[in-house]
Amino acid sequence: MIIIFDLDDTLYREEDFQIGGFKAVSKYLSSLLNLNARKIEKRLNEIVKKDGRGLVFDKFLTENKFYSKSLIKKTILIYRLHKPNIKLYGDAKKIIFKLKKNIYILTDGNKIVQKRKLLALRLNNKIKKSFITHNYGCKYAKPSVYCFKKIKEAEGVAWNEMMYIGDNPKKDFVNLNKKGVQTVRIMRGPYKFEKAESKFDARFKINNLSEIINIINKNHYGKNI
Ligand SMILES: [Mg+2]
Structure with a gap:
């Protein structure tokens, strides 16, 4: 996965x-x-x-x-x-450590800002690669699957062997659901209480990132981790 x-x-x-x-x-x-x-x-x-x-x-x-x-x-x-004063959520820190660099980050947002956040969170040496969609053009921001496809091709996997974990049901999951990606919604941030139509919502909802381990194991696509 x-x-x-x-x-x-x-x-x-x-x-x-x-x-x-x-x-x-x-x-x-x-x-x-x-x-x-x-x-x-x-x-x-x-x-x-x-x-x-x-x-x-x-x-x-x-x-x-x-x-x-x-x-x-x-x-x-x-x-x-400005110098970002931000830190990883506790569960994020733990799961990133557990998955041992075998992860990607895919985010929208201003490319300079996002890059500075990745630096401030010291994520660059803890992940395989990050994709800031705006580096490829605004039209490739989520819900576009353009950058997801880049990861798919680089890894040589099927769509259903990919998992995306995000918080925003307005844009994070809708097109990935169509492809059969394992979509996971972490219930926090400004969209915590947002009720989404089923096609916009993630396949799985979690309150703590540690729960993705169960989802991975249930799906038996664990060959990459
Ligand atoms: Mg988000």
Whole structure:
């Protein structure tokens, strides 16, 4: 069985990355706007809660009458390039150790940011290979199976000898289900309580990554681990 993990909210808590990013941006804006950094941070979090993360800096700078395209660019850059203060979930650490490098990571997201997260989590020497879909083009982001197919070809396995573990039923599983991949949903992160139609949902649902060992053993495709 070829094991492939999603990154954000599957192996670590993405909110921790956001907290660090907002701290860095708040610190920068604090001196520029002559505002208290903590207050800025608080307001950024309020905006995200209400409207999502998409335009958070635009909205904050607009309401403080400091909006400019160049400042938006700068804040996004600070957010993306801050040193991530993130760590693997306990169960992620254990399962990665147990599977002994015989795993892949396949993630969407900004390629520089994702690369920095992989570095911060010290994952590069613990896995076989990581795929950041945006390196191949935005159209190959999940639910595209393009990068999954690359792994399939490299390993010379059938679709049903592959397993994908992710947290987001909106995009992680729908096309892999059609191919017969063993899809596994870890019930945490922002989609924890999301009810998904069966074709969008994973074949298996787990609360702890250690449970994938049982799923692997039940399927008897264990030749690679
Ligand atoms: Mg995810």
